[in-house]
Amino acid sequence: MEKKVKEYATTSLRIEKKLWKEFRKWLIENDYKSFHQFVVECMEKALKGELKGEQKGKKKKNA
Numbered sequence: 001m002e003k004k005v006k007e008y009a010t011t012s013l014r015i016e017k018k019l020w021k022e023f024r025k026w027l028i029e030n031d032y033k034s035f036h037q038f039v040v041e042c043m044e045k046a047l048k049g050e051l052k053g054e055q056k057g058k059k060k061k062n063a
Helices: 017-029 035-048 050-062
Strands: none
Touching: 017 035, 035 050
16 A cells, blocks of 8 residues: 655745735735645645636636
8 A cells, every 4th residue: 555645845935024924914814824725735636737717717807
């Protein structure tokens, strides 16, 4: 029986302090416990193709 091995990618982001504080507030308001959780959920949505529909809807509203 094969063991499932999780692979993690490491990244480095530079975020201005003011922008980070505002983004952190947004994360908390939207029930995210961490930046990592937010990124993982975005990647899962992207892989499932769920983000494409959201972006198309936004483009139509802006037009």
